[in-house]
Amino acid sequence: MLLLDEMELTKEKLKGTPRPKTYRAKKKGEIKQAVVKHLSNLNKQNIDFAMFYIAKHSENFIVKDENGNEVRTQDVLKDWKKNMSDSLKSNEAMHLAFSIDEIKTTNNLEALENSVRDVLKHNFYENKFVYTIHKHQGKPHVHVIINKRSKLTNRKIHFKNKGDVKKFYKNLREEFAENLNHYNDSFNYRTEYVVERDLKYKLLKKTIDDLKKKMNLNSNIIEKAQNTIKNLNEELKDINNRIILNSNENITNIDENNHRKNLKKVKIILNRNKELTRIKKDIEKNIYKQEELIKNTEFIIKEAATKDFVDVEHTLKFFQSKMNKRNMTLSQYFGIEKMSDDFKEMKYFYNIKVNENIKNEKDEIQLLSMTTNAFKINKLYKQVIAREFENKNVLQDKDAAEKIKENKEFLINIFKEREHEVELMIRKTTNIIKRSDDGKLISKKENELSFLNKELEFINNIKDINKDLYRNEIDLEKTFDKFKDKIKSINKKTSIFQLQKIFIEKDYLKEKIKDKEKLEFIEKVNNKIIDLIDTRALQNYKLREFKKDKLKSSETIKDKTKVLNSLEFLKKENETIKKFYDKHITNIDRKVFISKLETKIDNIKKEDSIYKLIDLNKELKFRTKMQDNNEELKYLEQIKSKVKELVDKRAFRNFKSQSSLKEKYKEETVLEEKEKYNNHLAFSKQEGTAIKRVYKDLFTTKDKKELIKDLEDRSKYLNDTKSIYTIDNHYKESKFRKEFNATDNEDKLAIKSIKDDIKLISLLREDKVKRTITYYVDKLNTNITDKEIIETKKSLDYMKQENKDIKKIKQDRNKIKEKDIEIQI
Helix, strand or coil: CCHHHHHHHHHHHHCCCCCCCCCCCCCCCCCEECEEEEEEEECCCCHHHHHHHHHHCCHHHCEEECCCCEECHHHHHHHHHHHCCCCCCCCCEEEEEEECCCCCCHHHHHHHHHHHHHHHHHHCCCEEEEEEEECCCCCCEEEEEEEEEECCCCCECCCCCHHHHHHHHHHHHHHHHHHHHHHCCCCCEECCCCHHHCHHHHHHHHHHHHHHHCCCHHHHHHHHHHHHHHHHHHHHHHHHHHHHHHHHHHHHCCCCCCHHHHHHHHHHHHHHHHHHHHHHHHHHHHHHHHHHHHHHHHHHHHHCCCCCCCCHHHHHHHHCCHHHHHCCCHHHHHHHHHHHHHHHHHHHHHHHHHHHHHHHHHHHHHHHHHCCCHHHHHHHHHHHHHHHHHHHHHHCCHHHHHHHHHHHHHHHHHHHHHHHHHHHHHHHHHHHHHHCCCHHHHHHHHHHHHHHHHHHHHHHHHHHHCHHHCCCHHHHHHHHHHHHHHHHHCCCCCCHHHHHHHHHHHHHHHHHCCCHHHHHHHHHHHHHHHHHHHHHHHHHHHHHHHHHHHHHHCCCHHHHHHHHHHHHHHHHHHHHHHHHHHHHCCHHHHHHHHHHHHHHHHCCCCCCCHHHHHHHHHHHHHHHHHCCCHHHHHHHHHHHHHHHHHHHHHHHHHHHHHHHHHHHHHHCCCHHHHHHHHHHHHHHHHHHHHHHHHHHHHCCHHHHHHHHHHHHHHHHCCCCCCCHHHHHHHHHHHHHHHHHCCCCHHHHHHHHHHHHHHHHHHHHHHHHHHHHHHHHHHHHCCCCCHHHHHHHHHHHHHHHHHHHHHHHHHHHHHHHHHHHHHHHC
């Protein structure tokens, strides 16, 4: 099989769903526009960002490919980039958006997706593409990214001129509208909603341009027809060459040994030539029609040469007069009648659609002005001025004039605000260049700065030409009001990049504004922003610590990758935070933050959980890291000592709590109560795990030895005058110190010595309690007053209770001892 045949068969296989074969008649009622927008051309580098954006707002971060399969963006990019050029100037993909003005029902969304899919398959069957539907904004729409390189030839989609581009997108819109109407009977879409892109409106626009230049419409018709004939002749020449090539192929490529194969070749070539001949006849017919149009129009020009016509209506009325009708041929008469009908239909359409069109145009202006530059804003402004002229000279509609005025005022305000935005961006970009050490980043930012300076120069030039676009004090008031709204909306979740932008805007306003009240407000705002920057910096630090711990505990590669990506982002954010923090957070601010931390620590209560202490410890580490003043660092060490003390107390309480709960759980016989103690014990153990983690982080070996030494010193002051409860508390603490603080054999021996001393003191206390009980019993048998009897009995009861508790403590210790002996055996 010939290479050409193979390619054509492959193309046929690749071809997707054709356009709907049945077209319904135009419905009455509201007509809507099927919108197809070209958002951007993408090179190999920035295709990643576009792909990420369209996937971000899709369901499950998934897009669909040309075969309708759900795919991941990273897999698509890996496949596409194999054949893409690395040049930044090479546009390798195109980003389109298809949208409809409908509510988000299942039927409407299905019709939208099916229509887009069919349009893509029919027009881009040679290319790879991905698409996904977005439902998060007002109007449902589908984003499409098309790989410009053909799957067959690796050649890119290319347009010869602007005319080809307009024709291409016009066909896409027409087909999209037809598909929408095909998939949903309730739809009534056409491609005539953007007036500038409508063929009928083009005729009207051409007429108005002719009015400006004092030209006649008919000369434009001739010029257009001549261009059409020229293009058709080129196509005809190409068709003739292909027919000759096919015929030569039939003659020269004969296989003498395989007649069946030869016959098949001949049939294929004959069919191909048959189709080419049909196309050739159509082209010749179109050439003839255009030649007839030129002939008729030249006659009209000749007849009207002595008249000074100002618009199409007058021209048509002149040629439709009885006198002129007598001088026309039949074909010329029908030509004039057709022109008249077309003009009436065009004007009718323009009248009924203009209000909707201007409203849609406003939406388009608002959308573009948010992400555009001064050059495009000025272009849109000129477009609105042209619209104003058209309405004034042709339509003369009051409602339309009002809406055009709104559009004009909106663009004027946007242009003025753009000047302020450019000034802020220049300031920000200059600061980045000064602070950065990265050569690539500096080069990139210098290019951006160059463009911004050109844009600012353009704005200043426009201000001199058009006073409507000049920034004044009223605009500064509006900017200040917008700044106040931004301040209301910021909170601890606001990103550092947004806070940075607000800070720069604050500096700009502080420099420009002279009003005292406004300056006071800006000063208050400054404190709020600084607090938020500090909060964001602290959150970033805590998140990084959390992610590092999570990375250690992650088991699968997928989980580790996810955590590493998060850490990478947090690291980049931290670089920005640190630069901004060092520049704008003063030593006084840092002292205030430390003072607030100390207040939080002082306000810690017994019932507060260990997690609050852990959080404060993280903040303490963050404050230490961000501080470089020696005095403040010493002060932070003192605060750290307080935190250590609180953590140690909390750890001891948890240790005693667990021991107590274990005993109660063993002794309890009621099932419900047993379950209750079990739940409390589980919570206490969970808290104990967190305590051990923070304990290990806070206490060094030196700290632990000091705590053992402190217990040893306190134990020396114990004697038989102390209650058994105090003595037992020291005994429990010795067990706690052994588990938490003993780092070597020396520590263990020291703790054993402390325990032995405490046991001895316990025995002495037991003996003293028994002697005291005997003393109080004997005293009651003597002659004492009633008041002394009451006091003696009270003391006796206390001592008896302590004696019981001594026996219980001894019993519990013996159980533990027996258990230890069993384990050793």
